[in-house]
Amino acid sequence: MLQRSIRLRNPYVDPMSLLQVDLLRRWRAGGRTDDALFEALLASVNGIAQGLQNTG
Helix, strand or coil: CHHHHHHHHHHHHHHHHHHHHHHHHHHHHCCCCCHHHHHHHHHHHHHHHHHHCCCC
């Protein structure tokens, strides 16, 4: 059951993870001063957390 849940969630969570890596790289490179970029980064963290909620 867990394998099935992971297989079903990966197509949705994996692109969000890649987006999060890009947002984090851009936020760090920009001196960590861009509030809009930081908000997008936090949204990506929350989105991934929600996606992993039931599958660990």
